[in-house]
Amino acid sequence: MIFSTLEHLLTHISFSVVSIGITIHLITLLVDEIKGLYDSSEKGMIVTVFCLTGLLITRWIYSRHFPLSDLYESLIFLSWSFSIIHRILYFKNHQNHLSTITASSAIFTQGFATSGFLTKLHQSGILVPALQVQWLMMHVSMMVLGYAALLCGSLLSTALLVITFRKVIRIFGKSNNFLNGNESFCFGKIQYMNEKSNVLLNTYFLSARNYYRYQVIQQLDRWSYRIISLGFLFLTIGILSGAVWANEAWGSYWNWDPKETWAFITWTIFGIYLHTRTNTNFEGVNSAIVASLGFLIIWVCYFGVNLLGIGLHSYGSFN
Amino acid sequence: MATVNPVRTPNPSLVRTHCLKTPILHSTFNPQVHTLFNKRITLSFTISSKLKASQDVRKKKENVSRKIVLSDSSPPPLKNDEVSTKVESRGGVIGLVKRLPRRVLSVLSNLPLAIGEMAAIAALMALGTVIEQGEAPDFYFEKYPEDNPVLGFFTWRWILTLGFDHMFSSPIFLGLLVLMGLSLMSCTYTTQIPLVKVARRWNFLHSAEAIRKQEFSDTLPRASIQDLGVILMGAGYEVFLKGPSLYAFKGLVGRFAPIGVHLAMLLIMAGGTLSATGSFRGSVTVPQGLNFVIGDVLGPTGFLSTPTDAFSTEVHVNKFYMDYYDSGEVKQFHTDLSLFDLGGKEVLRKTISVNDPLRYGGITIYQTDWSFSALQILKNDEGPFNLAMAPLKVNGDKKLFGTFLPVGDVNSPNVKGISMLARDLQSIVIYDQEGKFAGVRRPNSKLPIDIDSTKIVIVDAIGSTGLDLKTDPGVPIVYAGFGALMLTTCISYLSHAQIWALQDGTSVIVGGKTNRAKAEFPDDMNRLLDQVPELVESSLSSQSDSISG
Numbered sequence: 048m049i050f051s052t053l054e055h056l057l058t059h060i061s062f063s064v065v066s067i068g069i070t071i072h073l074i075t076l077l078v079d080e081i082k083g084l085y086d087s088s089e090k091g092m093i094v095t096v097f098c099l100t101g102l103l104i105t106r107w108i109y110s111r112h113f114p115l116s117d118l119y120e121s122l123i124f125l126s127w128s129f130s131i132i133h134r135i136l137y138f139k140n141h142q143n144h145l146s147t148i149t150a151s152s153a154i155f156t157q158g159f160a161t162s163g164f165l166t167k168l169h170q171s172g173i174l175v176p177a178l179q180v181q182w183l184m185m186h187v188s189m190m191v192l193g194y195a196a197l198l199c200g201s202l203l204s205t206a207l208l209v210i211t212f213r214k215v216i217r218i219f220g221k222s223n224n225f226l227n228g229n230e231s232f233c234f235g236k237i238q239y240m241n242e243k244s245n246v247l248l249n250t251y252f253l254s255a256r257n258y259y260r261y262q263v264i265q266q267l268d269r270w271s272y273r274i275i276s277l278g279f280l281f282l283t284i285g286i287l288s289g290a291v292w293a294n295e296a297w298g299s300y301w302n303w304d305p306k307e308t309w310a311f312i313t314w315t316i317f318g319i320y321l322h323t324r325t326n327t328n329f330e331g332v333n334s335a336i337v338a339s340l341g342f343l344i345i346w347v348c349y350f351g352v353n354l355l356g357i358g359l360h361s362y363g364s365f366n
Numbered sequence: 367m368a369t370v371n372p373v374r375t376p377n378p379s380l381v382r383t384h385c386l387k388t389p390i391l392h393s394t395f396n397p398q399v400h401t402l403f404n405k406r407i408t409l410s411f412t413i414s415s416k417l418k419a420s421q422d423v424r425k426k427k428e429n430v431s432r433k434i435v436l437s438d439s440s441p442p443p444l445k446n447d448e449v450s451t452k453v454e455s456r457g458g459v460i461g462l463v464k465r466l467p468r469r470v471l472s473v474l475s476n477l478p479l480a481i482g483e484m485a486a487i488a489a490l491m492a493l494g495t496v497i498e499q500g501e502a503p504d505f506y507f508e509k510y511p512e513d514n515p516v517l518g519f520f521t522w523r524w525i526l527t528l529g530f531d532h533m534f535s536s537p538i539f540l541g542l543l544v545l546m547g548l549s550l551m552s553c554t555y556t557t558q559i560p561l562v563k564v565a566r567r568w569n570f571l572h573s574a575e576a577i578r579k580q581e582f583s584d585t586l587p588r589a590s591i592q593d594l595g596v597i598l599m600g601a602g603y604e605v606f607l608k609g610p611s612l613y614a615f616k617g618l619v620g621r622f623a624p625i626g627v628h629l630a631m632l633l634i635m636a637g638g639t640l641s642a643t644g645s646f647r648g649s650v651t652v653p654q655g656l657n658f659v660i661g662d663v664l665g666p667t668g669f670l671s672t673p674t675d676a677f678s679t680e681v682h683v684n685k686f687y688m689d690y691y692d693s694g695e696v697k698q699f700h701t702d703l704s705l706f707d708l709g710g711k712e713v714l715r716k717t718i719s720v721n722d723p724l725r726y727g728g729i730t731i732y733q734t735d736w737s738f739s740a741l742q743i744l745k746n747d748e749g750p751f752n753l754a755m756a757p758l759k760v761n762g763d764k765k766l767f768g769t770f771l772p773v774g775d776v777n778s779p780n781v782k783g784i785s786m787l788a789r790d791l792q793s794i795v796i797y798d799q800e801g802k803f804a805g806v807r808r809p810n811s812k813l814p815i816d817i818d819s820t821k822i823v824i825v826d827a828i829g830s831t832g833l834d835l836k837t838d839p840g841v842p843i844v845y846a847g848f849g850a851l852m853l854t855t856c857i858s859y860l861s862h863a864q865i866w867a868l869q870d871g872t873s874v875i876v877g878g879k880t881n882r883a884k885a886e887f888p889d890d891m892n893r894l895l896d897q898v899p900e901l902v903e904s905s906l907s908s909q910s911d912s913i914s915g
Binding site: 180182269272279287292294296297298299300303308311316322325 | 480481487488492494495499534638720730836838841845848851852855856859884885889
């Protein structure tokens with residue numbers, strides 16, 4: 048009883064704190080930076096991290112198994128991962144709009160987890176025999192961490208796409224000689240710049256504001272690449288540890304189970320993303336498109352398969 | 367090298383859209399592949415040029431590209447080697463034959479092709495989860511009828527012709543996997559290994575101009591290059607110092623790791639192929655107390671499957687039991703197994719459970735299922751009798767078993783009796799002749815139940831264990847591949863950073879680049895450069911002495 052009250056309390060604190068935090072983030076994004084507000088939202092995120100950690104630990108203690116056995120628990124873990132990634136980003140790179148994306152991801156998953164839609168799943172159930180092993184901890188935590196990192200990275204890429212395409216539309220909306228006139232000016236210069244070939248580059252040097260925008264795009268690009276690489280690493284470890292586990296429990300390391308297959312599809316898509324990064328012609332917008340596609344596929348993999356409740360991974364289905 | 371493309375295009379948006387289309391539409395590939403390929407021959411490319419896919423524009427901008435390639439520290443000797451070998455190989459018919467593998471390699475190692483293959487594999491896998499797998503043809507006739515096709519064209523003909531009813535073993539899917547494997551090999555051979563050769567050559571940059579052209583560059587006034595070297599060494603860099611020039615690098619292993627990733631993938635594919643062609647599989651349901659011979663259960667899966675001596679081993683099920691939660695739900699299944707060789711000697715005994723299989727002589731026995739075999743009862747203190755339990759069909763996953771004990775005249779046309787139902791081995795629900803509920807008894811409780819002066823004691827509930835057996839020679843190879851893949855993927859996260867510096871009078875010009883951690887690199891560099899001590903006047907003179915001397 049005490050545990051469920053505690054859990055209830057922690058869930059609601061974390062949700063409200065993260066929603067206040069995101070509001071403050073949006074305010075700082077729209078209005079120019081207000082130092083005090085920004086700091087308070089960061090403090091809010093710290094509180095969220097602690098609340099979610101407390102929530103997971105509470106659940107661990109009273110259900111006596113690692114809290115990742117169904118969809119609700121994995122959603123809480125997902126929002127915990129988002130807030131951890133948020134903290135890491137914050138440490139690496141102070142005062143950054145990137146953190147808005149991680150914070151808002153945290154609020155959405157947390158909101159969904161605590162919404163009435165999943166109320167039935169809130170009571171922690173028992174573990175089916177196949178889940179009673181340490182592999183659960185390794186496999187599921189790695190998968191969810193991987194999903195969290197990949198979702199963050201692909202959201203950054205989506206942000207890049209939004210910014211870029213708004214820019215491109217504006218450029219092409221203007222007259223053509225606007226572009227041509229700058230090309231000759233820029234070309235001499237560009238040869239000495241060891242930057243990526245980007246049509247946008249030409250125009251970004253026009254004014255300080257455009258240069259700032261170019262920098263934001265570059266930052267988004269580089270950080271999304273870095274976070275997706277990290278997520279890919281987690282996903283690889285998660286899939287492979289799952290395969291080893293399946294060889295112990297189900298009799299084969301690969302069963303073409305729908306969830307397995309979709310995890311592999313996700314892995315392939317982000318593999319494509321990483322390959323597009325090795326070629327400078329695909330870098331930037333093209334790789335961002337791939338990453339945004341990956342965003343959808345992660346959701347199919349994470350939710351869609353559970354929604355249908357098919358295959359061997361039907362532990363966390365809606366029923 | 368790979369990350370920096372020096373080629374500038376006059377109209378990059380055109381190239382961009384072109385590249386965008388190719389990975390998605392597989393059919394539009396071939397023309398592009400050919401043009402790429404022709405240009406490659408006529409221009410006799412350098413290794414560095416192979417790394418880039420924008421050959422369409424290379425011709426026009428070759429002067430620019432060469433200029434920047436040089437500044438990019440591409441070593442000229444390597445370039446000449448490559449050109450000379452190409453010239454040699456261009457000699458008549460023999461040359462053509464010699465060139466053919468090279469042509470195939472260059473097509474296969476093409477990046478857009480590889481991306482297309484990956485996308486196609488991903489799409490087929492997605493399709494494989496959407497279309498129901500392994501059903502009878504009638505199912506597809508009904509689900510995908512010709513008069514009402516899905517999306518206007520997709521009917522059962524497509525599914526059955528292309529083998530999409532068994533997607534993951536269909537020729538198209540397997541063919542794509544083979545193609546992917548070939549691409550992996552050729553890419554490793556033609557692109558990755560030369561790339562590492564280039565990356566391994568460490569070279570100094572002697573002009574301040576070249577250093578300033580790096581992605582990151584800075585000038586430190588009143589600093590000494592030796593101090594910088596010491597600080598870089600402290601940060602984990604390998605530092606080389608020659609006169610006024612410094613070259614330092616870190617994380618070179620991150621350049622090697624992608625090769626390892628590809629090799630690990632190939633290893634997994636090889637192991638998977640061996641698994642598919644050289645395995646035995648089988649499953650059996652054995653009542654507690656009975657035996658079976660392993661070889662009778664196992665069936666081969668492919669042409670490489672060869673039985674071993676261990677197949678003659680006899681397995682005896684000593685005991686099958688379940689653990690329960692307090693709420694009554696099943697916690698775990700256990701089967702106590704003994705293995706006997708041909709001579710009847712016990713070679714191994716183990717209690718297996720889900721997640722804890724038995725392994726003997728390459729054979730693995732898994733606990734996967736269970737069933738209710740028989741109910742042992744005493745009827746009016748006679749017996750014990752074994753009543754066979756039959757599985758009853760109910761909706762949902764929960765199992766239900768039942769048996770029937772006739773009472774009175776067995777030969778009469780409407781025989782009546784006592785029915786007993788059970789969901790698990792824990793409790794038996796008993797109904798009397800009229801079908802009315804009579805009571806619940808646990809096996810082993812020895813508590814009799816009296817139904818119309820028939821005394822029944824439930825002595826024991828005998829379960830049967832559902833076992834899966836397999837041999838899989840591919841597992842060690844696949845596991846080796848898994849280990850290698852995890853390790854190399856981790857290492858691939860490391861970024862290869864290179865730093866050049868030049869002592870220019872009292873100031874030091876520093877430039878550097880990295881292949882992956884481009885976001886963090888400038889911050890890391892600034893932090894390191896902040897540590898470089900500023901020289902005061904007195905030591906400055908000695909500094910310049912040491913450099914000149």
